[in-house]
Structures are given as structure tokens and as C-alpha cells.
Amino acid sequence: MNQKEFMQLVNPFKDKVFRMAKRLLVSTEEAEDATQEVLVKLWYKNDNLDEYKSIEAVAMTMTKNYCLDQLKSKRAGNMRIVHNNFTDREAGLQKQVEDKDTWQWVERIMNDLPEQQKLIVQMRDIEEMEFEEISAILGMNESAVRTALSRARKAIRETMTKTHHYGIG
Amino acid sequence: MALDNIEKLIEKYFDATTTLAEEKELKAYFSSDNVAPPLEQYKPIFGYMAQAKHEQFTGTIPLKAKKRHTVLWISVAASVVVLLGVGFFTFNHYNQPVSEDFGTYDDPAVAFRETQKALEMISQSVNEGIESMDYLSEYEQSKNIIFK
Incomplete structure (x- = not known):
């Protein structure tokens, strides 16, 4: 090759x-x-x-x-x-400033997740990979991946709604 | 899309039981302009997830061509041959068997004569040596005079 x-x-x-x-x-x-x-x-x-x-x-x-x-x-x-x-200056440059701001929240919230949850959210929600592939890459079984993913998504939601209510960035 | 359908999907999404297709549906819904006000709060999450995929790797990958292993092996083989050659040569050079063939006589009489000749030669040389030691007896005489 x-x-x-x-x-x-x-x-x-x-x-x-x-x-x-x-x-x-x-x-x-x-x-x-x-x-x-x-x-x-x-x-x-x-x-x-x-x-x-x-x-x-x-x-x-x-x-x-x-x-x-x-x-x-x-x-x-x-x-x-x-x-x-x-903060990432490149992503979503053409999008609305407001959107960019809220996206950065999400990014920051994700930074605070445990490494394993970061990986899973990255592969599932961003790269849109099947659970089968994710579990093979991480060496975990599928149900463990699902549990961790659910926990991570809920954690993001929770922190998001908090920021939403109190307006803290 | 019906609001309660989306709500159901969101619930499933947070339980991590949605399929990829359903998740795409959610992303599409939240990127549209008519998101129902109670669901506004989820917009950034799905918006971020959808856009984060567009970030690209801009670096370069420094690939070096694979080393030519054959050339390496040929040189290794050549040096082995040279080493072996030099080794073999020196081994032979320093270990050459000394010839043990001194010739022989078939006739016992001739052999006896030749042996005698050889021994005579030896004794002659030995005697020559002894003769040169003769003057040592002078010391012996003087010693005998002094120490009676």
C-alpha cells in the first residue's frame, strides 16, 4: 500500500x-x-x-x-x-451568535462529563454510530453503553436547564 | 410533526433507547424554525450535536515511505559472506598441518648406519661444547691449591 x-x-x-x-x-x-x-x-x-x-x-x-x-x-x-x-472559534462560524453561545454551553457541559461518557456521547450523538460499533470500540457491552449514554444525556439536560433558568453561562 | 410524538421521542432519547433514525428525526426537528416553546430548552443540545460533526482535521499526516528492507538485507548478507571468507582463510592459514613425513629406510643396515651417523653428529656437537668448557678445570686446580 x-x-x-x-x-x-x-x-x-x-x-x-x-x-x-x-x-x-x-x-x-x-x-x-x-x-x-x-x-x-x-x-x-x-x-x-x-x-x-x-x-x-x-x-x-x-x-x-x-x-x-x-x-x-x-x-x-x-x-x-x-x-x-x-473556546472553539471555528465551529459554526456562519451561524447565529446566539446559537453559538448556547452550543458552547453544551460543549462546556460535555467537558465536565467523565471520559467514558464523553466518548459515548461523542460517538453516538455526534458521529451517529450504532451501539454495536461503540461497544466494540470501548470493549463494553451494549447495555452498559446505553446506561452510560442515558446518564450522560440526562446530565447534559440537567445542567442545561439550570443554566437556562438562572442564566449562568 | 405532532408534538406528543416528539415528546415521546425525547423521553426515549434520554433513556438511550432511540434508534439512529429517531435521533436524526429529533435533530431535524430542533434545527427547524417551528420548535414548540416548551421544547425550546432542548434546542441547543440537538443543535450542538448536529453541528459538532462538521469540524475537520486540518493538520497533515507525516507519512514516510516504507524503508527498503531488501537493500538492508543484501548488505547484511554481503557482510556475513565477507566475514566468513576472512575467518575461513585465517583459520586455514594458521592451522596448516605440519608435515610429519620425514622419509624412511627400507634396509635395516642402511638405517643403522644413518642413525649412527646422526648420533655421531650430535655427540660431536656436544663434545665441541664440552671442549669449550675445558678451561673451567683451571678454576678447579686453583681452587684445590687454595683450599687443601
């Missing part, structure tokens, strides 16, 4: 990998680094790629593991506090 073929292979899901990394690492730069890291690792696996049923699932699992490792290491822990202050 040459570089061009490999890029064609990863193109459909490289944004997905990036978004998942960003969900966990929060900062865009770190997420970009993580994406590079994962895809380069995948490139070196090149010869064995045919053995996998779904390369996308492999990439997602690698991303999850890589990001969780990053979070565990002290470096990422220190970086996270700094980067929490930044």
Missing part, C-alpha cells in the same frame, strides 16, 4: 478521529497531534491492515487509548487547565 492509497483509506474517518481526540483532550492542537500520532501508527501497521474487519474501528480504539494515556500523563493534565479557557 502506498501513501496515496493509505490516505484514501483513512480520509473517510480522519475527521472522526480528530473530533474524538478533541472531545477528550479539549485543545485543538493536542487533538491534531493525537490524530497524527494515531494515523502514523496505523501507517506503520500497513501490512497487517487487511487482517482487521474495520480499520475505522481500529483507529477509533487506538485514538481512545492514546488520548486516555495522554490524559493520565502529567503533561496533559497541566495542559488541560490552560486549554479549558479557549
